Amino acid sequence: MLPPGVTASKFADAIKQFQGIVGKDWVFTSDEDVALYKDAYSPFWGEKDEILVSAAVAPDTAEEVSRVVRVANTLKIPIYPISTGKNLGYGGSAPNLSGSVVLDLKRMNRVIEVDDKRHFAIVEPGVSYFDLYRYIQERGLKVWIDVPDPGWGSVIGNAMDHGVGYGFGAFRDHFYSHCGMEVVLPSGEIVRTGMGALPNSKTWGEYHYGVGPYVDGLFGQSNFGVVTKMGFHLLPAPESYLTGTVIVPRRSDIVPLVEGGNQLEHAGVIGMPEYGSPLGGFGGASDAELRSLMAKPGGPSVAELEQHAEKTNRGFFSLNLQFYGGQKVVRAQWEYAKEVFADIRGVKFNEGDFIKFPAMQEQLDKAHKVAIGVPNLSIFMIGARSALNPSPTDGHLWFSPLIPKTGEAILEAQEVFMKAFRDMNMPSLVSPFSVPATWMFRAFVFIMGFPVYRTNIEQNKKTREMFKHLIQVAADHGWGEYRTPPAFQQQVTDAYSWNNHALRRFHETLKDAVDPNGIISAGRYGIWPKQMRGQRKA
Amino acid sequence: MRNRREFLQIGLASSALPILAGERSEASFYDSVNRLRIREVVVEMSSPLARAFRAEAVELGLEAHGIHDDITDLWYHKLDRQWKSAPATLAGITLPSSLFCLEMLARDYGMCVQFRALHDKAEPGPMVSWIIAPRLRNQSDPIA
Numbered sequence: 001m002l003p004p005g006v007t008a009s010k011f012a013d014a015i016k017q018f019q020g021i022v023g024k025d026w027v028f029t030s031d032e033d034v035a036l037y038k039d040a041y042s043p044f045w046g047e048k049d050e051i052l053v054s055a056a057v058a059p060d061t062a063e064e065v066s067r068v069v070r071v072a073n074t075l076k077i078p079i080y081p082i083s084t085g086k087n088l089g090y091g092g093s094a095p096n097l098s099g100s101v102v103l104d105l106k107r108m109n110r111v112i113e114v115d116d117k118r119h120f121a122i123v124e125p126g127v128s129y130f131d132l133y134r135y136i137q138e139r140g141l142k143v144w145i146d147v148p149d150p151g152w153g154s155v156i157g158n159a160m161d162h163g164v165g166y167g168f169g170a171f172r173d174h175f176y177s178h179c180g181m182e183v184v185l186p187s188g189e190i191v192r193t194g195m196g197a198l199p200n201s202k203t204w205g206e207y208h209y210g211v212g213p214y215v216d217g218l219f220g221q222s223n224f225g226v227v228t229k230m231g232f233h234l235l236p237a238p239e240s241y242l243t244g245t246v247i248v249p250r251r252s253d254i255v256p257l258v259e260g261g262n263q264l265e266h267a268g269v270i271g272m273p274e275y276g277s278p279l280g281g282f283g284g285a286s287d288a289e290l291r292s293l294m295a296k297p298g299g300p301s302v303a304e305l306e307q308h309a310e311k312t313n314r315g316f317f318s319l320n321l322q323f324y325g326g327q328k329v330v331r332a333q334w335e336y337a338k339e340v341f342a343d344i345r346g347v348k349f350n351e352g353d354f355i356k357f358p359a360m361q362e363q364l365d366k367a368h369k370v371a372i373g374v375p376n377l378s379i380f381m382i383g384a385r386s387a388l389n390p391s392p393t394d395g396h397l398w399f400s401p402l403i404p405k406t407g408e409a410i411l412e413a414q415e416v417f418m419k420a421f422r423d424m425n426m427p428s429l430v431s432p433f434s435v436p437a438t439w440m441f442r443a444f445v446f447i448m449g450f451p452v453y454r455t456n457i458e459q460n461k462k463t464r465e466m467f468k469h470l471i472q473v474a475a476d477h478g479w480g481e482y483r484t485p486p487a488f489q490q491q492v493t494d495a496y497s498w499n500n501h502a503l504r505r506f507h508e509t510l511k512d513a514v515d516p517n518g519i520i521s522a523g524r525y526g527i528w529p530k531q532m533r534g535q536r537k538a
Numbered sequence: 539m540r541n542r543r544e545f546l547q548i549g550l551a552s553s554a555l556p557i558l559a560g561e562r563s564e565a566s567f568y569d570s571v572n573r574l575r576i577r578e579v580v581v582e583m584s585s586p587l588a589r590a591f592r593a594e595a596v597e598l599g600l601e602a603h604g605i606h607d608d609i610t611d612l613w614y615h616k617l618d619r620q621w622k623s624a625p626a627t628l629a630g631i632t633l634p635s636s637l638f639c640l641e642m643l644a645r646d647y648g649m650c651v652q653f654r655a656l657h658d659k660a661e662p663g664p665m666v667s668w669i670i671a672p673r674l675r676n677q678s679d680p681i682a
Contacts, residue, residue, distance in 0.1 A: 032650075032673070033673070036645045036650070040638075040642065084646065086642065106646050130613070130614060130618060134614070134618075150639075152639075152642070152643060376608070376610040377608060377609055377610045377613065377639050378608045378610060380607075380608075380635045380636075380638065380639055381607045381608055381635060392634075392635075
C-alpha cells in the first residue's frame with residue numbers, strides 16, 4: 001500500500017533515499033515484513049479499518065534519523081516513530097494513520113551512561129528494560145530501574161506514552177522521572193533539552209529544567225519530534241524490602257484506608273500502595289457462594305457482602321504496603337503505618353515478605369519481581385487457558401480513566417461503571433470489589449481490560465462500542481483517560497474540551513509551526529496536521 | 539535411534555489435530571526442517587506431549603530448554619544474548635502465550651515463526667508446536 005496522498009513514484013523515490021541512508025537491509029517494504037508492524041492487539045483485526053503500514057525504516061543513529069526525517073519532509077511521507085513497538089494494549093507498533101512509514105528505532109539500543117553515585121541513566125530508544133537491567137547487573141551498579149509489566153518494552157518508549165511501573169514514588173511515573181532529551185525535529189534539526197542544551201553539560205541526567213521554557217512535555221504522547229536519547233532518574237539500590245497488608249472489614253472503610261495510604265505515600269514512607277479486595281478482583285468473585293450472591297437479581301446489598309466477608313473471615317478491602325530502605329528503617333516504617341490505620345474498627349495487619357538484598361533465589365522466585373525492579377514476562381502467563389479462563393483472548397485494550405485518590409471516588413466509580421455496563425447490556429468488568437491501579441502516585445487509574453480477538457469481529461465491534469460509551473461516561477463525571485489506544489485517541493482527546501478545545505487548538509498551533517507538512521505521527525493523541533483536520537473523526 | 543526428520547515428525551505433529559488453516563503443510567515443514575539447522579528446542583514442562591518431545595530431543599543431542607509458561611529466564615539468560623550475536627533457528631512445543639512472547643521478541647532480531655501447528659486438545663491446555671527462524675528477505679520485494 002502507499003501512504004495517503006503519496007504517488008507510487010514519489011514513494012519509490014523515498015524508499016530509495018531511505019535505503020541510501022540506512023542501507024538496504026534496514027528498509028522493509030515486503031508484505032511479510034510490514035505485516036510485523038501490525039498492532040498485535042488491534043481491535044480491528046481483519047476489518048477494513050485495521051491500521052496497516054506501507055514500509056518501515058530502521059536507522060542506527062540520531063544523524064540517520066535526521067536524514068530520514070529530512071527526506072520524509074521533502075517528499076511529504078508520513079512517518080511513525082516506534083521504539084520497540086511493544087506498547088500492547090495501547091496500540092503497539094501501528095500508527096494512527098494507515099499507510100504511514102514506521103520509523104523503527106530498535107537498532108538505537110545503546111546505554112549511553114549509568115551513574116550509580118548520582119543515580120541516573122541516559123539511553124537510546126531501542127534500549128529495553130531488560131537491556132538496561134542487564135547493563136546495571138553486569139557492572140554491579142548500585143541502582144534500580146523501575147519496570148512496567150512486561151519488561152520487554154523500551155525505557156524511552158514507555159515514558160513517551162506516559163507509561164508507568166511498580167516501584168517507589170515518582171520513579172514509577174516514567175515520564176515524570178525522565179531528565180533531559182535529545183529530539184530530532186520534523187525539520188531534521190537535532191535539539192537537546194534541559195541541561196543538554198548546554199554544550200559539554202555535566203548535569204544533563206540530573207537537573208530537568210535547564211533554563212527558560214521547559215519543553216519536554218511537548219514530546220510525550222504527541223508528534224512534535226523523534227526522541228533519540230533520554231535521561232532517567234534511578235532509585236539508589238535499597239538495603240531491604242518489606243511488605244505488610246492492612247485489611248478492613250467494611251466497604252465504607254475504604255475511605256480511611258485510602259486516606260492513610262495517601263498520607264504514607266505522599267510523605268515518602270511507602271512505595272506503590274496496592275489496593276485489593278479479598279472478595280475478588282479482575283477475575284470476579286472469589287468463591288462459589290459469593291458468585292451466587294452476586295448473581296442475585298438486583299445484586300447483593302452491602303450488608304450481605306459484608307456479612308459474607310465476616311463469615312469467611314476475610315476483609316472487604318485490603319492495602320498492601322511496600323517499604324524500601326535500611327532494615328531498621330523499613331521495620332520502623334511498618335510499625336508507624338500500623339499506627340496510621342489503628343483507628344479503623346476491626347482492622348487487621350499481616351506482615352508479608354522481607355528481603356535483605358541481594359535476594360536469595362527462592363525469595364526472588366516468590367517476589368512480585370516488578371516491585372523490586374526486575375523485568376520479566378510472567379504477566380503473559382495469566383492469559384493461558386484454564387478453568388477460570390476457558391476462552392483466552394488474543395489481546396486486550398486498556399480503558400484507563402483517572403479518578404481522585406479517595407475512597408469515595410472508588411465507590412462512586414464502581415457504581416457509575418457498573419451502571420454503564422448494565423445500560424449497554426454487556427457483562428460488567430466492574431464489581432463492588434473493584435479497586436484502582438496506583439501506578440501514578442498522585443491519582444488513581446480505574447483501569448479495565450477489554451478483550452480483543454483475531455477471529456471474532458462481532459465481539460470486537462461490541463467491545464469498541466462499550467469502550468466509546470465508557471469514554472463518554474467517564475468524561476461526564478470529570479474522569480479523563482491518561483492513555484488510550486489509537487482507535488480511541490480522537491474521542492479521548494475530544495473530551496479534554498475546556499474552553500472550546502483550547503488545549504487542542506494550542507497543540508495544533510504548535511504542530512503547524514514545527515511540522516507544517518504534518519509528517520510525524522499524524523493523528524497521534526488527536527493532533528492532526530492542518531491538511532488532515534477535516535477528516536478528524538472520533 | 540531416530541533421525542532428526544522422524545523426531546520432529548513425532549514431536550511436532552503427534553496430535554491428530556489439524557494444522558491451522560493457512561499454515562504450511564507437513565511436507566513443507568520437513569523441507570524447512572532440512573533447510574534450517576535446528577539445534578535447540580523449547581518445551582512446556584507441564585505438557586506430557588512436550589515432555590516426550592524433549593526426551594527425544596535430548597536423546598538426539600539437541601539442547602532442550604524446559605519452561606513453565608514463563609519464558610523470562612530462557613529469554614534473559616540465553617536467547618537475548620544468542621539472538622543479538624547470531625540469530626539461530628529454534629523449535630518448540632509450548633503454550634500459545636509462550637510462543638506469542640517469543641514471536642514478538644524474535645521480530646526484533648529479524649526472525650519470525652516459519653511453522654506453527656495448534657494441538658487444541660492437549661493437556662493441560664492447548665499447545666502449539668512451532669519453528670522460529672531468521673526471515674529470508676523477500677525475493678519479490680516490490681521496491682528492490
